Amino acid sequence: LQERLGRPGTRMLDRLRQAQDEDGRVDAEDLARAAGEFGWPVAAVTGSATYYADFAEGRRGRRHVRVCEGTSCFVGSQGQHIALLERALGVRLGECAADGSASLQGVRCLGYCYDSPALLDGELPATGDVLGGLFGDPLAAQRRTRPGCAEPLKMQAAQIPYASMVERPVVLAGLVGGEESWAVWPGVVTAGSREKIMNEIARSGLRGRGGADFPVAEKWSMTAGEPAPRYVVGNADEGDPGSYGDRLLMEHDPHRILEGLALAGFAVGARNGLILVRSEYPTAADRLRVAVTQAREAGHLGKGVHGSPVDFDVEIVVGAGSYVAGEETALLHALAGLRAAVRARPPYPTSHGFLGRPTAVNNVETLAAVPWIVRHGGTAYARLGHPDETGTKLVCLSQRFRRPGVYEVEFGVPLRHLVEDLGGGLREPYQLRAVQVGGPLGGFLTPDQLDLPLLAKALTEAGAALGHASLVAVDSTVPATAILRHAWAFAAAESCGACTPCRVGTRRGVELVERLGEPGHAAAALLDHEPLLEVLNVASLCAFGRGVAGAVRSLLRVYFDELHQPAATIDGGE
Ligand code: SF4
Numbered sequence: 001l002q003e004r005l006g007r008p009g010t011r012m013l014d015r016l017r018q019a020q021d022e023d024g025r026v027d028a029e030d031l032a033r034a035a036g037e038f039g040w041p042v043a044a045v046t047g048s049a050t051y052y053a054d055f056a057e058g059r060r061g062r063r064h065v066r067v068c069e070g071t072s073c074f075v076g077s078q079g080q081h082i083a084l085l086e087r088a089l090g091v092r093l094g095e096c097a098a099d100g101s102a103s104l105q106g107v108r109c110l111g112y113c114y115d116s117p118a119l120l121d122g123e124l125p126a127t128g129d130v131l132g133g134l135f136g137d138p139l140a141a142q143r144r145t146r147p148g149c150a151e152p153l154k155m156q157a158a159q160i161p162y163a164s165m166v167e168r169p170v171v172l173a174g175l176v177g178g179e180e181s182w183a184v185w186p187g188v189v190t191a192g193s194r195e196k197i198m199n200e201i202a203r204s205g206l207r208g209r210g211g212a213d214f215p216v217a218e219k220w221s222m223t224a225g226e227p228a229p230r231y232v233v234g235n236a237d238e239g240d241p242g243s244y245g246d247r248l249l250m251e252h253d254p255h256r257i258l259e260g261l262a263l264a265g266f267a268v269g270a271r272n273g274l275i276l277v278r279s280e281y282p283t284a285a286d287r288l289r290v291a292v293t294q295a296r297e298a299g300h301l302g303k304g305v306h307g308s309p310v311d312f313d314v315e316i317v318v319g320a321g322s323y324v325a326g327e328e329t330a331l332l333h334a335l336a337g338l339r340a341a342v343r344a345r346p347p348y349p350t351s352h353g354f355l356g357r358p359t360a361v362n363n364v365e366t367l368a369a370v371p372w373i374v375r376h377g378g379t380a381y382a383r384l385g386h387p388d389e390t391g392t393k394l395v396c397l398s399q400r401f402r403r404p405g406v407y408e409v410e411f412g413v414p415l416r417h418l419v420e421d422l423g424g425g426l427r428e429p430y431q432l433r434a435v436q437v438g439g440p441l442g443g444f445l446t447p448d449q450l451d452l453p454l455l456a457k458a459l460t461e462a463g464a465a466l467g468h469a470s471l472v473a474v475d476s477t478v479p480a481t482a483i484l485r486h487a488w489a490f491a492a493a494e495s496c497g498a499c500t501p502c503r504v505g506t507r508r509g510v511e512l513v514e515r516l517g518e519p520g521h522a523a524a525a526l527l528d529h530e531p532l533l534e535v536l537n538v539a540s541l542c543a544f545g546r547g548v549a550g551a552v553r554s555l556l557r558v559y560f561d562e563l564h565q566p567a568a569t570i571d572g573g574e
Contacts, residue, residue, distance in 0.1 A: 008355060009048075009337025010274065012038060013320045016049055017279075024060040024100060044338065051339040053107070053321030054279055059096040061103035065089060066280065068118040070109025070241030071436060071472045072398040074486050076116035078478060082106065085119065107280050108323065108490055111244035113396060113472065114404035115158040123282040125157035128399070160248050161405030165413075165422070166384065170372045170392045171365060172408045174253040181255035182300050184374045185262055189308040194224070197267040201370070203378025205390035210235055210326070210363030211438070211467045212543075213456045219360050222350035224268040226358030232264045233335065233354060233361040234275035236284065237319055237326040240439030241490070242470030245394035245406050246364050250277065250284035253368070254291035258314060260367030262300065263374055265312050268360050273314040275364070276325065276335050285318045292316060323494035327542050328361040330496060341498045342542040365394055385411035389455050393469050397423045400430055400473040409454065416450040418471060430475035434483075434558050438467025440490050441547025443554035444474070463554045465547065480562035485513045487555055491548040502545035505536045509552065516563075526563060529556060 012034065019030035026049045035042040049055045067085050086092055089102050096103035112118035115128035164176045173179035188197065202217035223230055234257060238246035249257060261273045277285040292314050295301045303311045317335050324330045325340035332354050334340040353359020369391065373381045382390045389411040395418055397404045402424030409418065419425065419435065426432050434444045443464030445452070452458050456466040474483060488509035497503040509532060515525035529552065537549035556563065 009038060009040070010315055010317050010335060012040075012045070012048060012337025013052070013318060013334070016045075016055055017318075017320070020055060020060060024062075024096070024103075025058065026055050038337075047339045048320075048337055051322070051341075052319070053105070055320060057094055057105055059100070059103065061091070061096045061100050063102040064105065064122060065102065066105045066107045066110065066120040067093070068108070068110040068112065068116070069106045069490075070113060070116075071440065071486065071490075072113035072242055072400075073109065073117040074483075075472065075474055075478055076399050078482060081117035107321065108239070108494065109241035110280050111238065111247040112157060113242050113244055113398045113470070114160060114406075116399040118157075120280070120282070127157045160244070161403065162248060162407070163405065163422075164408040166392050166408055166410055168376075169408055170381065170384070171249070171256075171368045171394055172253075172406075173372055174256050175248075176408075179372070179375075181253070181259050181371065182295070182298070184371055185259050185300055186306045188263065188266060188374065189305050189310040192266070194267050194269065197263060197374060198224075200373055200378040201267070204373045204381035205378075206366065206369060206373060206381065207389070207456075208363055209365040209369075209393065209468070211240075211441070211465070212328075213466065216362065216366060219350060219362070220264065220268050222348070223270075223353075223358045223360040226351050228269060229272070229357055230268050230270040231354045231357055231359040232261055232268060232270045232273045233331070233359055234261050234273065234364050234367055235326060235328065235331055235361055236275050236277040236281070236288075236364045237322075237331060237334075238281070238364075238468065239278060239323040239326050239494075240441070240468045240470060242398055242436065242439050242472040243396050243468040244470075245396050245468070247281050247284050248394075248406050249364060249368050250281065251287050254284075254288045255295065256368045256371060257288070257364045258291055258295055259300070260362075260364075260370035261314060262312050263370045264360060264362060264367060266310065268358075270360075271311045271313070273312065274317055274335055274354065275314065276317050276319055276331055278319045278325070279321055285316060288316045322496070324496040324542075324544055327544065329542075331361065332359065341496050342544070343498075344541060386453070386455055388457065393454065393466075395422075395454070396468075396470040398470070398472040400426050400475055401471075402427045412453045412455055414450065415445070415452050415454060415471070418454065419450055419473070423471070423473070426473055426475060430473075430477065432473055433476040433478065434474040436472040436474060436551075437470070438465040439470055440487065440494075441465060441544065441551055442467040442470075443551050444558040445554070446558050463550065463557065465550065467547075480559035481513065481516055483559070484516075484552070484555055484563070485510075487548075487552055488513050491544075491552075495544065499539070499541035499545070501535050501539040502541070502548070505532055505540075505545070506548065508532055509548075523564075526556070 035045045091097045110118045112127045118127040169177040206216045208214045322340040325334040329343045330340040349359045385391045491506040495502045512525045515521045533549040536545045
């Protein structure tokens with residue numbers, strides 16, 4: 001499709017954003033102008049503009065606030081923060097004030113799960129107590145009487161607590177271990193060999209950290225075996241509510257990711273790398289862009305890097321609001337400025353990827369581990385973790401924990417170590433009811449299941465999933481139907497719509513939860529879940545539909561007793 005379209009569309013989403021910034025909306029004139037500039041049919045531009053949440057939600061106010069509807073924010077306030085924010089701003093969620101002064105957009109998620117609830121006012125974050133203070137503030141009543149709430153919020157985002165539990169940190173090396181980025185790249189381009197890098201990555205056993213768990217060496221060698229030109233892509237579309245490790249890496253150690261991408265490019269024989277960053281992470285996108293400029297100035301990127309015959313450069317592309325864009329075929333569409341719809345595989349991106357060319361797509365946490373492996377050797381890396389699942393993983397603990405934050409741990413540690421020793425259990429006065437592992441496509445576990453190891457295989461067998469290794473603590477004050485409604489609402493909002501089982505099935509799920517509250521219908525609504533989940537599981541085109549089915553199944557299992565109480569009792573909980 002891209003070959004038929006004309007100019008490559010890596011700047012298309014920015015072009016639509018520019019139009020939106022000018023007068024708050026993307027209208028027909030903007031679409032026609034962008035189509036003319038890019039040599040695209042207007043229909044293709046319209047397809048993108050109507051797909052992405054950032055453009056499709058309509059007019060933006062002069063002040064645009066994005067409020068997080070992710071799971072940690074939901075658990076932290078059970079959605080109350082949104083209602084309160086609507087009153088404070090004088091505008092409903094998803095709407096713009098009549099005078100254009102303010103608009104409010106719901107997003108999942110902003111990546112501040114350690115200090116929920118969270119919002120972005122423009123590009124400035126406000127989290128936790130600051131946000132809570134706004135609502136409890138006596139001035140809040142006055143603000144509510146004023147249309148548009150022109151008074152600025154006090155902006156603050158709590159510092160991310162992060163720590164390595166590994167003797168020699170791998171992914172957090174530059175943050176806690178002082179290991180410099182770009183330490184191995186000059187030597188590799190001037191005297192290294194592609195085979196040696198491939199061998200070290202193969203020896204390390206490194207697997208994709210974005211949730212797919214695919215062996216990196218295999219993906220790289222498949223890409224390298226295809227004809228040039230080839231591409232390498234960094235997936236920075238960290239959309240899983242509960243995960244914020246990628247944001248941490250991009251904001252605080254972007255050069256480690258760039259070096260990893262450059263090494264990947266060298267290994268597969270690619271001259272171009274791209275990173276897709278979600279628009280909900282504006283600071284991360286800025287830091288990566290600055291880092292690319294710095295890396296060019298230092299001679300790490302560009303033509304003939306460090307006097308070698310190697311050319312390699314990186315382009316940063318910012319998304320526009322789509323959870324499914326994290327799926328690699330959807331991500332490749334988003335990079336090209338198209339709708340982030342999933343496509344059937346095969347062919348795989350390793351042969352038919354960006355612009356139809358061979359492409360290796362890796363999550364940014366995966367890429368951040370590559371320089372360490374090349375420097376210290378794949379064998380040293382493989383000694384970390386578990387024999388079947390080697391190395392380290394960033395684990396994100398949510399706000400309800402006493403010590404929330406990002407921790408680098410070895411694979412195989414028991415979840416109980418993460419929850420109790422690192423997280424310190426739940427803060428007073430909350431009691432742990434369930435842990436959501438691996439985000440909305442992962443699963444829920446009971447406190448009794450915390451002796452499970454942090455391993456993809458073990459978690460899958462237990463009805464959960466490793467995913468991006470987020471742990472969201474759900475306390476006992478959150479009603480079962482509320483968390484079930486939250487799960488289905490997420491699925492319905494984020495389904496890309498490419499296949500019927502997921503597009504329609506997720507909406508049926510929302511309807512089933514509504515029926516749970518109707519007298520006499522609760523039992524049937526619970527029974528009707530199973531055939532719906534089976535259809536989602538067996539007939540969905542991508543892992544999203546299957547993941548939703550698994551996550552909801554685990555939720556029904558963990559909350560079985562509460563959900564099978566009489567409807568009046570269930571509703572009384574909310
Ligand atoms: Fe899109 Fe859902 Fe189908 Fe995946 S399963 S292709 S997200 S509609």
